[in-house]
Amino acid sequence: xxxxxxxxxxxxxxxxxxxxxxxxxxxxxxxxxxxxxxxxxxxxxxxxxxxxxxxxxxxxxxxxxxxxxxxxxxxxxxxxxxxxxxxxxxxxxxxxxxxxxxxxxxxxxxxxxxxxxxxxxxxxxxxxxxxxxxxxxxxxxxxxxxxxxxxxxxxxxxxxxxxxxxxxxxxxxxxxxxxxxxxxxxxxxxxxxxxxxxxxxxxxxxxxxxxxxxxxxxxxxxxxxxxxxxxxxxxxxxxxxxxxxxxxxxxxxxxxxxxxxxxxxxxxxxxxxxxxxxxxxxxxxxxxxxxxxxxxxxxxxxxxxxxxxxxxxxxxxxxxxxxxxxxxxxxxxxxxxxxxxxxxxxxxxx
Amino acid sequence: xxxxxxxxxxxxxxxxxxxxxxxxxxxxxxxxxxxxxxxxxxxxxxxxxxxxxxxxxxxxxxxxxxxxxxxxxxxxxxxxxxxxxxxxxxxxxxxxxxxxxxxxxxxxxxxxxxxxxxxxxxxxxxxxxxxxxxxxxxxxxxxxxxxxxxxxxxxxxxxxxxxxxxxxxxxxxxxxxxxxxxxxxxxxxxxxxxxxxxxxxxxxxxxxxxxxxxxxxxxxxxxxxxxxxxxxxxxxxxxxxxxxxxxxxxxxxxxxxxxxxxxxxxxxxxxxxxxxxxxxxxxxxxxxxxxxxxxxxxxxxxxxxxxxxxxxxxxxxxxxxxxxxxxxxxxxxxxxxxxxxxxxxxxxxxxxxxxxxxxxxxxxxxxxxxxxxxxxxxxxxxxxxxxxxxxxxxxxxxxxxxxxxxxxxxxxxxxxxxxxxxxxxxxxxxxxxxxxxxxxxxxxxxxxxxxxxxxxxxxxxxxxxxxxxxxxxxxxxxxxxxxxxxxxxxxxxxxxxxxxxxxxxxxxxxxxxxxxxxxxxxxxxxxxxxx
Ligand code: SF4
Ligand code: SF4
Ligand code: SF4
Ligand code: FES
Numbered sequence: 001x002x003x004x005x006x007x008x009x010x011x012x013x014x015x016x017x018x019x020x021x022x023x024x025x026x027x028x029x030x031x032x033x034x035x036x037x038x039x040x041x042x043x044x045x046x047x048x049x050x051x052x053x054x055x056x057x058x059x060x061x062x063x064x065x066x067x068x069x070x071x072x073x074x075x076x077x078x079x080x081x082x083x084x085x086x087x088x089x090x091x092x093x094x095x096x097x098x099x100x101x102x103x104x105x106x107x108x109x110x111x112x113x114x115x116x117x118x119x120x121x122x123x124x125x126x127x128x129x130x131x132x133x134x135x136x137x138x139x140x141x142x143x144x145x146x147x148x149x150x151x152x153x154x155x156x157x158x159x160x161x162x163x164x165x166x167x168x169x170x171x172x173x174x175x176x177x178x179x180x181x182x183x184x185x186x187x188x189x190x191x192x193x194x195x196x197x198x199x200x201x202x203x204x205x206x207x208x209x210x211x212x213x214x215x216x217x218x219x220x221x222x223x224x225x226x227x228x229x230x231x232x233x234x235x236x237x238x239x240x241x242x243x244x245x246x247x248x249x250x251x252x253x254x255x256x257x258x259x260x261x262x263x264x265x266x267x268x269x270x271x272x273x274x275x276x277x278x279x280x281x282x283x284x285x286x287x288x289x290x291x292x293x294x295x296x297x298x299x300x301x302x303x304x305x306x307x308x309x310x311x312x313x314x315x316x317x318x319x320x321x322x323x324x325x326x327x328x329x330x331x332x333x334x335x336x337x338x339x340x341x342x343x344x345x346x347x348x349x350x
Numbered sequence: 351x352x353x354x355x356x357x358x359x360x361x362x363x364x365x366x367x368x369x370x371x372x373x374x375x376x377x378x379x380x381x382x383x384x385x386x387x388x389x390x391x392x393x394x395x396x397x398x399x400x401x402x403x404x405x406x407x408x409x410x411x412x413x414x415x416x417x418x419x420x421x422x423x424x425x426x427x428x429x430x431x432x433x434x435x436x437x438x439x440x441x442x443x444x445x446x447x448x449x450x451x452x453x454x455x456x457x458x459x460x461x462x463x464x465x466x467x468x469x470x471x472x473x474x475x476x477x478x479x480x481x482x483x484x485x486x487x488x489x490x491x492x493x494x495x496x497x498x499x500x501x502x503x504x505x506x507x508x509x510x511x512x513x514x515x516x517x518x519x520x521x522x523x524x525x526x527x528x529x530x531x532x533x534x535x536x537x538x539x540x541x542x543x544x545x546x547x548x549x550x551x552x553x554x555x556x557x558x559x560x561x562x563x564x565x566x567x568x569x570x571x572x573x574x575x576x577x578x579x580x581x582x583x584x585x586x587x588x589x590x591x592x593x594x595x596x597x598x599x600x601x602x603x604x605x606x607x608x609x610x611x612x613x614x615x616x617x618x619x620x621x622x623x624x625x626x627x628x629x630x631x632x633x634x635x636x637x638x639x640x641x642x643x644x645x646x647x648x649x650x651x652x653x654x655x656x657x658x659x660x661x662x663x664x665x666x667x668x669x670x671x672x673x674x675x676x677x678x679x680x681x682x683x684x685x686x687x688x689x690x691x692x693x694x695x696x697x698x699x700x701x702x703x704x705x706x707x708x709x710x711x712x713x714x715x716x717x718x719x720x721x722x723x724x725x726x727x728x729x730x731x732x733x734x735x736x737x738x739x740x741x742x743x744x745x746x747x748x749x750x751x752x753x754x755x756x757x758x759x760x761x762x763x764x765x766x767x768x769x770x771x772x773x774x775x776x777x778x779x780x781x782x783x784x785x786x787x788x789x790x791x792x793x794x795x796x797x798x799x800x801x802x803x804x805x806x807x808x809x810x811x812x813x814x815x816x817x818x819x820x821x822x823x824x825x826x827x828x829x830x831x832x833x834x835x836x837x838x839x840x841x842x843x844x845x846x847x848x849x850x851x852x853x854x855x856x857x858x859x860x861x862x863x864x865x866x867x868x869x870x871x872x873x874x875x876x877x878x879x880x881x
Contacts, residue, residue, distance in 0.1 A: 320672075
């Protein structure tokens with residue numbers, strides 16, 4: 001159903017929108033930038049960080065753009081002296097309770113809070129207050145949580161609930177004591193999908209296997225497809241010195257940037273010392289190192305021999321559901337055209 | 351899948367049968383959750399065990415293992431009896447309805463409830479929800495196919511979809527979830543004994559001659575052997591040489607003692623892999639391949655989307671891309687294969703495979719993957735299949751009858767064993783078990799058993815037990831799980847220390863040749879205590 005268009009203005013410019021949209025959505029569509037922290041793709045608006053406050057003519061107070069629906073004829077301003085001061089204050093408040101250890105933080109260079117501090121030129125917060133001590137939870141092998149860096153934007157809580165459907169984490173306590181954690185009376189029921197890491201705008205949630213292996217922006221990115229299940233999730237591998245050091249997934253991909261624990265954390269096997277490094281040939285009952293030409297020649301000779309002695313149909317090939325289309329195509333071509341038999345199958349029946 | 355992954359969340363009713371989606375296809379499970387939570391869709395789960403999705407399901411049909419057909423037939427009878435069938439769809443798009451109806455008619459609720467153990471009222475309710483939804487989608491996986499009656503189960507699912515007109519439309523269809531990252535592609539590429547790339551039959555002389563012309567050789571039109579038959583052939587001395595690329599049947603196949611014997615009977619075994627797997631250890635020659643991160647090429651996911659993998663790092667050691675190894679071998683054997691890159695191979699694929707005909711690397715990269723069929727360069731790819739017309743013209747109802755699993759629990763082997771995957775591991779574990787954090791979180795296989803059963807045989811949680819079937823025995827720790835119904839135990843198959851497939855039954859479906867990995871009978875014994 002086509003929704004009827006309504007008209008409103010942003011910073012003096014007339015724009016059209018659907019009536020069900022929020023101010024933030026319409027602003028983004030029209031390339032007007034509004035800073036946000038707690039807003040996150042696919043998640044319900046939360047209205048907690050107040051960074052997205054804007055002026056609406058006729059309303060006494062600033063309103064959060066992320067959770068305010070547009071109305072016909074609305075006159076919106078997204079930047080003014082007042083808004084700017086307000087946002088600056090919010091960032092200062094956040095910094096007042098945030099250990100400024102960007103030097104060591106995994107997220108440095110890719111952190112929304114750091115960006116905001118930079119933008120507003122806030123070296124030290126004027127507001128000196130009590131700071132939460134580093135509250136590190138690394139009781140699992142995948143995710144490290146440092147609650148002293150948490151800005152309580154609730155993105156992790158919402159993604160875990162709304163997308164992953166797990167609700168492993170929530171807000172605990174109140175006031176200054178509020179933090180994110182596992183509700184006390186429940187055991188940790190986490191699927192280690194890492195959706196929460198990906199949605200955290202700051203360094204409060206980070207991937208343990210990726211620690212100190214190179215910040216995201218220091219790595220070379222290569223887009224590829226997850227090697228595990230048939231969902232075909234898109235991965236972007238982070239490469240440093242010929243090593244995979246991390247993974248993320250684009251929110252514009254068919255899997256919307258979501259992954260499971262295998263896709264997000266399952267890359268280490270590539271560099272495992274057990275990787276076969278050279279061909280092996282059985283000699284005297286043992287598999288021993290061989291040169292490529294030696295191994296290939298042996299295979300070719302043996303296949304030829306069996307073919308001429310016993311016939312084509314005594315040979316067979318099993319191909320792989322883990323190899324590429326090109327490789328599977330060539331494999332069956334090899335079996336059919338070179339070995340001369342249709343005895344080719346794969347293990348996907350299993 | 352006849353639909354796309356993204357369509358699942360738009361279905362008004364979803365039937366999940368024989369798929370522990372959250373553990374085996376986590377990202378597809380997100381779509382199901384979204385459907386239920388955001389779009390208010392109804393969810394029906396048919397599974398012997400409570401899986402994660404049963405928690406959010408409207409109806410959970412906790413049926414006995416191996417009784418899917420009875421359940422489906424029962425649901426169809428309700429639909430027909432209550433006048434909920436889509437008569438127009440049946441008349442316009444299908445054939446064989448009357449025949450089929452006669453068989454289904456025999457499955458009245460009483461009987462079905464007896465066979466499946468599911469209360470009649472639940473079956474009735476599930477049937478109504480599925481039939482009355484504006485768009486309904488069925489998701490299924492190995493819990494349907496890995497049975498002696500697997501082909502029949504798939505047919506029963508197709509019958510249900512056709513009966514209600516829930517196929518060939520956006521958001522409604524029949525969606526098998528493929529287990530491994532490129533199973534779909536391996537099939538599409540003709541790694542099957544009876545078809546060439548694009549499922550083109552080797553029995554069709556026109557097709558065969560086109561391939562003969564392109565490949566410059568004469569080809570056999572005699573169908574080959576399936577994987578299970580290849581092992582049988584090896585045992586019988588009829589298969590002498592075997593080339594295995596990137597598979598580990600020593601863990602993934604049923605009755606691995608028999609597989610081991612088969613591999614030992616060969617004159618010559620070549621295994622190409624990235625690790626010295628259980629299967630590679632038995633080879634005469636082991637050829638080192640490279641991992642996904644070290645090569646370029648395409649893979650096809652379960653929604654038929656062809657996507658591009660890119661080379662991210664330099665090769666580890668002397669490993670070589672699988673396709674290059676094949677080229678070297680072919681050339682040495684007097685059939686020169688000279689491709690300069692994966693893309694050149696892909697061009698040949700597109701040329702010979704109509705459903706991939708319009709695809710190029712450039713398009714795949716620019717358009718975020720392409721879903722087949724994509725027959726021409728102007729074609730945008732196909733979001734859902736069978737729109738207006740089935741591949742064979744009319745959809746055919748095939749009546750299928752329930753038959754019990756080949757091996758049923760009895761006095762000697764009193765438990766029904768079912769096998770499957772766990773979220774943190776993958777297939778035979780050769781990759782995931784070499785990832786430290788995954789291994790840490792789930793280090794070993796467990797035999798999952800209900801508290802009542804554990805008590806009855808006096809086994810404590812985490813106690814090591816011996817599980818025996820008519821084919822073999824393994825040692826494994828027991829884990830008491832509230833997810834297990836009485837009389838049924840579960841083993842994951844990723845673990846070589848406790849290989850589930852030492853126990854499973856290799857009896858195969860006569861058509862699809864898929865073994866009955868999902869049901870066999872076992873007994874459980876405590877280890878002698880005090881040593
Ligand atoms: S890893 Fe996934 S399941 Fe665990 S807390 Fe984060 S979002 Fe939730
Ligand atoms: S951990 Fe990160 S995502 Fe979660 S509330 Fe804190 S800052 Fe936000
Ligand atoms: S990330 Fe998980 S769900 Fe996605 S393809 Fe990989 S294994 Fe499958
Ligand atoms: S983005 Fe609007 S309140 Fe946080």
